[in-house]
Structure formats: C-alpha cells, structure tokens
Amino acid sequence: MVLETDLATNMTSDVAISSSVSNSSQVRLKKEGKNLILLLPDQTDSKGELSWSETWQELKHRLKSREQFWQNGGSVSLVAKDRLLDARQLHTIAETLKEVELNLTTVCTNRRQTAVAAATAGYSVEQNELVETGLNSEVKNQNPSELMAEPLYLRNTIRSGVEVRHPGTIIICGDLNPGGSAIAAGDLFVWGRLRGVAHAGSSGNRQSRIMALQMEFTQLRIADQVARAPKIRPKNFQPETAFISQTGISLARSDSFGKTYAFSAEGNYWRETNSIKQSRY
Numbered sequence: 001m002v003l004e005t006d007l008a009t010n011m012t013s014d015v016a017i018s019s020s021v022s023n024s025s026q027v028r029l030k031k032e033g034k035n036l037i038l039l040l041p042d043q044t045d046s047k048g049e050l051s052w053s054e055t056w057q058e059l060k061h062r063l064k065s066r067e068q069f070w071q072n073g074g075s076v077s078l079v080a081k082d083r084l085l086d087a088r089q090l091h092t093i094a095e096t097l098k099e100v101e102l103n104l105t106t107v108c109t110n111r112r113q114t115a116v117a118a119a120t121a122g123y124s125v126e127q128n129e130l131v132e133t134g135l136n137s138e139v140k141n142q143n144p145s146e147l148m149a150e151p152l153y154l155r156n157t158i159r160s161g162v163e164v165r166h167p168g169t170i171i172i173c174g175d176l177n178p179g180g181s182a183i184a185a186g187d188l189f190v191w192g193r194l195r196g197v198a199h200a201g202s203s204g205n206r207q208s209r210i211m212a213l214q215m216e217f218t219q220l221r222i223a224d225q226v227a228r229a230p231k232i233r234p235k236n237f238q239p240e241t242a243f244i245s246q247t248g249i250s251l252a253r254s255d256s257f258g259k260t261y262a263f264s265a266e267g268n269y270w271r272e273t274n275s276i277k278q279s280r281y
Helices: 052-065 087-098 112-120 254-260
Strands: 028-032 035-039 074-081 102-109 124-127 149-154 163-166 168-172 181-184 188-194 197-200 210-215 219-222 225-228 240-245 248-253 261-264 269-272
Touching: 052 087, 074 087, 087 102, 087 112, 102 112, 112 124, 112 149, 112 163, 149 163, 163 168, 168 181, 181 188, 188 197, 197 210, 219 240, 225 248, 240 254, 248 254, 254 261
Parallel strands: 035 074, 074 102, 102 124, 124 163, 149 168, 163 181, 168 188, 181 197, 188 210, 197 219, 240 269
Antiparallel strands: 028 035, 210 240, 219 225, 240 248, 261 269
C-alpha cells in the first residue's frame, strides 16, 4: 500500500485526539480498513517540539493503554511529515509496533534523509517535498517540471514489495528488483539492473526518461505511456534509455542518445535527429 500525503488529513475516524492538546503535537493513530495510519508530531510545533524520546514513549503508551481496535498482523503507514528520522529510530518504531503485532510497511515523509533511511531499510516510501500550503497562484501555474524537488539518491537495491515515490528525479545506485517499483515525477536512473516497474514523468512530463545499465523491466511507464517487457529478451544487455517517441515508449542506446534524439516541444515527444536507427523496442 502506498499512502498519499493528504490521506491523513482527510480521515475522520481519529482515535487518539485530546481536546486539550493540538493534533500536530501528538502521536496519533487512525484506522483505514484493516490497516492503520500512524502520524507523528510536527518537527517544529508552535507549542513546543516533542523530543524523540518523548515521541517514542507516547507511541508506546498509546499502543498499550488503549483497547485494541486493529487486527493482529495489520499493516501500518507512518506519516512522519517533516520529522527527521534515521534508521535507528525507524527500527525502534517498527519494533514497538511488532510488540502489539503490527507491521510497519510504508513511510510518508517530507524529508529526503528520512526517505533514504526508509528505503534502505526496505519500507515503501512516499517522499513529498512540494506542498501547496503557502504557494501563490503564480507558482501553481508554473510548468510542473519547474516545481520538481531535488533528486532523491538511493544507494541500495529496491527489493520486491517496496515502492518509492518522489516528486523529482530518482537515482538508484543498485538494482530495481522484480516486485519493486520506483515512481518519479522527473527522470529515473537505475545504476544497475532494472527488473521491476519503473515510472518516470508521473505528473505528466513526457520529456522524462528512464535509464538503466540493464533493461530487464517488468513494466515501463512514462507520463501516460506504458510498455511491457518483450516476449523475447535480448541475449546481451547494454546501458539503454527509455523515452516517448512518436509511436510510444522506445529504447535506445544511452551512449548515443543525446546525439541521436532531441525533444520536440511541438509534438511532445523525442524525435531522431539523424538517420542512424538506434531504437530496439
């Protein structure tokens, strides 16, 4: 399950609200079907920030002092917002949840450091730096590519069952395994074997590309275009770039892509600039 950032604010069944304390300064639990949403306090609350020790103790208290309203073995999506969490703290949260037979599966965060720590630990990640609060109409009307976040660098393999979302470019120094997926608003680079699902230009940017050292994908998506793995796999692999051509998603050798193709703003696709045919898909 992937948790959208605004989901927590749209929920109505809050089970841990105190009338005397601001919601943003509490650890809160919300139920969504068979799963739970765990919301941590804001990193900088106007009434004072909870220390990590206090946050952890409050989480333990809420999990153990209330009547159980979840199913054993249920999944938990952690909404960390702008709190900075490292691998040790994420592990502590996961172990605390395990004590009441709950499993941490997804981390939703505004911080790249937290996103990297979560992805490295094997959790699905929703990394969202661009929030509409405070954006004026002039900014909202800008080209989506101009609003993209800084690239997210992941120095690990994305394993099966893990999904990473980022409102900018994703760079993976490792493999993207079958059953794993990476979804980027910008480009997607895999410095390894791309064997899972890769989606670039998720906000509709058809100029986005997907590059990998070995293209063994399950599925490729760029903006509104989709390509599935060919029935006959090539015997030899080389670094390739996936892009939107006039006929859909195509693949070309990465070492000559920049010399061979140029993006046509008029056609909204990449077109060949010389007569050398490089595409294989």
